[in-house]
Amino acid sequence: QQQVKQSPQSLIVQKGGISIINCAYENTAFDYFPWYQQFPGKGPALLIAIRPDVSEKKEGRFTISFNKSAKQFSLHIMDSQPGDSATYFCAASGGFNDYKLSFGAGTTVTVRA
């Protein structure tokens, strides 16, 4: 059973636009929420991560917003560029088995020039 639900499955955005990907979780023991970026033919790579003690984290054009009460978090890609075209995975871990990352189903982002 998927512990992290991610939407949308795919999205298309124009260059310079904003891409928004949403994730929701149920396990209140989760305390680490990373986002991974995967290009075709490559392995996933950590993009940005957040812990529940902050509501927002920004790194360059990428921002995570975190809503602990709603058990939701989202990734915003500002000023989207064609090079951002990739599959994005949210994930969560924490609690008893801290080694295990539970991934969302992934969102394929296509940025049109």
Added chain:
Amino acid sequence: DTAVSQTPKYLVTQMGNDKSIKCEQNLGHDTMYWYKQDSKKFLKIMFSYNNKELIINETVPNRFSPKSPDKAHLNLHINSLELGDSAVYFCASSRSGGAGSNEQFFGPGTRLTVL
């Protein structure tokens, strides 16, 4: 320098065969993982080793057997391959402390096709 490497990159084989995928990391990490990514890109943890000790063993057919000869290597052996085993298999590594505190570094993947 390649941080996490896997061999082979592509593996095409017949049903019923036995095959192995090798993984090596040169990051000095002591935790390693195997993931399976299906055709819909869903990533699922299969196994994890910490200091050569198995710490995660998800619901995976016992045809899959991981082996960690040392902290830098984690191999995956698959017996009696089935069509449903076709997927991309990723190896990953991280420092100790678990996924909650340490970034996982993924290898380039091995695309397994079972005919």
